[in-house]
Amino acid sequence: MARDPSTLTGDLARALGDPARVSANATVLEQHAGDFSYHPRRPPDAVVFAESRRDVEVVLRFASERGIPVTPFGAGTSLEGHVIPVRGGIVLDLSRMNRILEVRPADFLARVEPGVTRLQLNRRLEREGLFFSVDPGADASLGGMAATNASGTNTVRYGAMRDNVLGLEVVLADGRVVRTGSLAVKSSAGYNLTALFVGSEGTLGVITEVAVRVRPLPEAVLAARAAFPTLDAAAAVAVGLIASGVPVARVELVDPLTIRAVNRFKGTAYPEAPTLFLEFHGSEAAVAAEAEYAERLAREEGASEFHRETDPKAREKLWEARHHAALAVGATDPRKRQMVTDVCVPISLLPEALRAGREAMAREGVEGAIMGHVGDGNYHAVFMVDPEDPADVARARRVNDAIVDFALAHGGTCTGEHGVGLGKRAYLAREHGDLLELMAAVKRAFDPRGILNPGKVLSEAGEDPLGRPAPLGPTGREP
Amino acid sequence: MARDPSTLTGDLARALGDPARVSANATVLEQHAGDFSYHPRRPPDAVVFAESRRDVEVVLRFASERGIPVTPFGAGTSLEGHVIPVRGGIVLDLSRMNRILEVRPADFLARVEPGVTRLQLNRRLEREGLFFSVDPGADASLGGMAATNASGTNTVRYGAMRDNVLGLEVVLADGRVVRTGSLAVKSSAGYNLTALFVGSEGTLGVITEVAVRVRPLPEAVLAARAAFPTLDAAAAVAVGLIASGVPVARVELVDPLTIRAVNRFKGTAYPEAPTLFLEFHGSEAAVAAEAEYAERLAREEGASEFHRETDPKAREKLWEARHHAALAVGATDPRKRQMVTDVCVPISLLPEALRAGREAMAREGVEGAIMGHVGDGNYHAVFMVDPEDPADVARARRVNDAIVDFALAHGGTCTGEHGVGLGKRAYLAREHGDLLELMAAVKRAFDPRGILNPGKVLSEAGEDPLGRPAPLGPTGREP
Structure with missing residues (x-):
């Protein structure tokens, strides 16, 4: 659908009551056009810098009434194109919602706005002798980490976001606000919608508050290499x-x-x-x-x-x-971009999975750096690809395919922690083809107009139903 | 809807190809009429003893085509009426599906059929120096434990079912079979349907296989009183x-x-x-x-x-x-039945929550035994009530109400581990009234004809929309 950017930003500014929260400045749009990955960048029509839950409600009501796509944006550190507004529309930047709302040492919990980053939270917790465990490496935002079910280096001991989120406040596609979970460490109160929003990648609602478990700093820490x-x-x-x-x-x-x-x-x-x-x-x-x-x-x-x-x-x-x-x-070749694999297998199969990955690289003549949270059976191969060179991208994809095939043939998953985004929709179909229909039904129930982060996790109508990436166009970009 | 039991059992026996798997014997029906709780018993029209996933598929296809309610039944140890077939129809007894399919010590996982009980699994695991941690007290079935997100005495250290289920095989309302999760310890592959089925109390699908994490037996164990x-x-x-x-x-x-x-x-x-x-x-x-x-x-x-x-x-x-x-x-007065509260609060509030509970008991003159998994902030008050005496039930409910009110006013939940079933629908509405519409949409997406365990978790059309228990009828039973 055609959207006139000048009308859109004017209308948004009026709805929000503050022009400073809306931008269609070319630099700002470009800053919100992509993430850390090889996926083709695509600027939105407008960026809204939400400063409160109310702003999120206003934007979603506005977008819902007009059928405009809304893509939430935290720290922009995702690795599968989650924050790329592939259908244009509004990017909803949540980085200004960065208040730590409450730290309760006696209850080992904290409540934060979605733009709070993990290092920011840990600086605050340190005074209390506490820490927040989930550590994906990048200084990601808690909202983004919840949205992708991030994990990282110490998940082997303390779990992923899924295991550390107690509850959420979420603004739904139509602007309604709901609260899931509670501040208790466990609950069996109805369907677990907290767990459904965690890992939903901004496609079911926009997270405006996260309650997380925090932990006592250990008495002693010993690192080794x-x-x-x-x-x-x-x-x-x-x-x-x-x-x-x-x-x-x-x-x-x-x-x-x-x-x-x-x-x-x-x-x-x-x-x-x-x-x-x-x-x-x-x-x-x-x-x-x-x-x-x-x-x-x-x-x-x-x-x-x-x-x-x-x-x-x-x-x-x-x-x-x-x-x-x-x-x-990434810095080894600044002209290129990263494609990162993310399989996770039952731990005993890790050495074999690594061998299968290296064999596929050798077969295709692709160089890949290997690193991983191997205590979870999760490893990454990082390929530097030229997004403008279809053959280069295709070669890396073939290795990625082989790595995923091994994992799926051995009870593993195509993504341990990075999520599906754009780049793993085909793998999601291979891994959970029988579940796609249920997932699509959930998506329709939560977001009937399909305005929330369209094209992520699930393919849209008109796209390949199995979510295979579209063939690359003549520019090397997906058409 | 009127169902002729003789036709029903005959038709089911033909569909299953084995009359021995179907019963309308009065004793068998009565054995499947209730659980451990005070909720009024109600026999089904027929009981099917499933011996394989195929039987479950057959029954659900059969019931789906005819609009007949199906209520899954494991060990019958639930405390909120989960297994009571309040709309009659078929009770699907899964206790014969009790094979331990696989134990993989090197991967710390086991795959079991839903009728396997936790003690049965632990006897098998002991040989390998392993144990399964979730321990609700009763020797419940793993399928039932997954369905209610059970937890128990050592959840404080090892988590609830939610934290220990890696994946599920589930037969959907229309007989289709899906597999959720994987055998890897973590995954971000699409919406977390494992977590949605865990705790769905048989209302979204029937679990036919559970993959769980198991743990090494500790080097030393010290108990104390x-x-x-x-x-x-x-x-x-x-x-x-x-x-x-x-x-x-x-x-x-x-x-x-x-x-x-x-x-x-x-x-x-x-x-x-x-x-x-x-x-x-x-x-x-x-x-x-x-x-x-x-x-x-x-x-x-x-x-x-x-x-x-x-x-x-x-x-x-x-x-x-x-x-x-x-x-x-329970044995203190065999004529009476148990009503059990199950609130869970942030740990620092536990002493206050206990005081509030005891005050409510004193106020109403109700005697309640208190026990609980207090490391989680979860405690139970057990009231012995005469289900035939409306005043007795109402008095205990008032105490229950006050206990829940305290928990909800302090960030807690109405149910830490027993689930909603019949008895906590009103509390679910108080705790998550804003989520009921989403939960109902999920239910419709998974079970459009509403045949799966109707009346549990969510109230049905025609019932009080807030899920308040119906007033007691002249017999002391809910009309």
């Missing part, structure tokens, strides 16, 4: 640690390509070998015993070094290296 | 333990009335005082340190004894007492 002769050896140690029941807080695998990129990007000098980054939380005695056990496992698999860090600054530096791995890989 | 001068003191210790971050595996509160009933029922001689039953899991050193910390807290609150048990038989006996508490209270 171990370098291995082969990726197989490193993976075997991760599997062995989980099998032993050690409550490891983090167990992250990175390959030599990633370490090389990190060394270049961060000026570090880590050995360019398959490496595990580990962390243990607990009493002094417990973390020492656990690290000793891990070192024994690592030495048995031929680890050349097992380096411990307990000093907070040194630990921070170590984890910064891991957190910046994806950025570092 | 501490008696206190007041319920307030016992509750304060529970709150203090949680606040300290001690990873207690169980922390259960019981009041003197419950202890008296247990002593009578089990022939034990526990002091008839407010009591905490505790359990610690971990290394020998860790559980000893944790128990010592708990004892210090308990002594500070005036505990008269703090009795430790490490011997497996003695521990089992101790927990049997706690697990049989509800049965023991």
Whole structure:
């Protein structure tokens, strides 16, 4: 549908009662045209900077009445095109809704607006001796993390967003406000709509408040870095640690390509070998015993070094290296963009899954940096692709396909934490083809006019019903 | 709608190809007329004993074509009337589907049919050094536990069903079969339908397979029992333990009335005082340190004894007492039936919630036994009521109302683990009135003819839209 941007921004400004909350400035539109991924950018017709729940209600009522697409936007760190307004319309930027509404140390919970980022929350919690566990690497917003069911490095110990969100406030497509869940740690009160909104990627409603569990800072924290002769050896140690029941807080695998990129990007000098980054939380005695056990496992698999860090600054530096791995890989070729795989398999199959991935890369001649939350059986291969080169994108997609095929053939999932967005709709159809009809029925029930983040998770009418990505057009962009 | 039972059973037997799987025998019908609760019993027109997923498909196709209600039945241990076929029709008994399909120790998972009970599964897992954590007391079936999002004594450490179900196989109302989730520990693949079916109480589909997380048996287990001068003191210790971050595996509160009933029922001689039953899991050193910390807290609150048990038989006996508490209270007056409250509040409010409950009981002159999973902020008051005496039921309901009102006014939930069933529809409306329309839309999307466990969770058309229980009829039964 044709939308006149000048009319749209004027109408939105009037509805909101404040022109400063609406922009159609070319730079602002371009800032809201894409995310961290290879997916073609597409600017919206207007950006609204919501400052309160009321603004979100106004925008959704406005858009609902006019059938205008609304795409929520948090920190813009998604990896599958979630925030790209593929049908134009309004991007609803929630970054100004960044108040920490309440921290209740005695109840181990916090309530935040959706634009609060995880580092912002953790700075506030630290004073109380608390932390928020979910850590996807990027300094994502809590609203965005809830919307994609994000997880990350210490999900192996503390769970994903799904396990840490107690309740939500959500504005529905027509502007109605609902509250799901409660502040209690468990509930069986009717259908679990909290869990339905978590991971719905902005397609069922716009999250305006998140209540999360927070945790006591551990008495002692011990980080470690171990370098291995082969990726197989490193993976075997991760599997062995989980099998032993050690409550490891983090167990992250990175390959030599990633370490090389990190060394270049961060000026570090880590050995360019398959490496595990580990962390243990607990009493002094417990973390020492656990690290000793891990070192024994690592030495048995031929680890050349097992380096411990307990000093907070040194630990921070170590984890910064891991957190910046994806950025570092991205910086290796600034003309290119990232395609990131995200399979998760039952833990015992992790080494085999990694081998299958590397074989597919070798077969297609594609170089991919490997890193992952291997304690969960979740790993990523990062391919640098030229979005303008269809053959380049297609080659990486074939590797991605093979990696997903292995996971699905072995009880795994195509996405452990990044979500479906645009890029995994075909994989969602392969994994849960029998559920697409139910998911579409849920979407219709929540958003009958289809204005909320159209084209994400589920394909729209007129698109390939199995959600296969459209063939690339002559520009290398999806037509 | 009128259904001729003889035609119905004959038709069902033909559809299933086996008359032995269908019964309209009066005793069998009566066995499937109710649960553990005070809710009026109501026999179905026929009972089908499903022996495979195919039987479930056949029954649902059959019922869907004819618009006949189908109520799934597991172990019959529910506490809110979930399994009562209030509109007659077919009760689908899943207890013969009791095969443990797969145990994968290396992946810490098991796949089971819905009729497998938790004790049956734990007997099988013990050989592998594993256990399944969710423990609602009764030897419930895994299918039923998933359907109500059951939790129990060690949810404080290991989570509820919601946190332990990886995936499901579900037969939909029209007989189609779908599979949700995966065998990976996390996934962001589309809308979380696993979490939607968990806790849907048989109203969205019939679960025919459950994949669950299992855990390594702890190296050491230490159980303890501490008696206190007041319920307030016992509750304060529970709150203090949680606040300290001690990873207690169980922390259960019981009041003197419950202890008296247990002593009578089990022939034990526990002091008839407010009591905490505790359990610690971990290394020998860790559980000893944790128990010592708990004892210090308990002594500070005036505990008269703090009795430790490490011997497996003695521990089992101790927990049997706690697990049989509800049965023991029930046995105090065999002519009466149980009404059980189930609120869950943010942990810091637990002592106040307990006081509010006891005040309401005193006000109404209702005696209630108190027990609960207090580490979660979840407690139960058990009232023995005469279902034939409307005044008796109404009095207990008024106390129940007051207990729920307190919880809802303080960010809690009306049901921590028992679910909504028949008895909490009015409370669900109070807690989530804004969500009822969405829940009803989900129900219509999954079960357009409304054949699946009608009248549960949500009220049906023609019933009070807020789900208030109907006034009692002249027989004391709901008309």
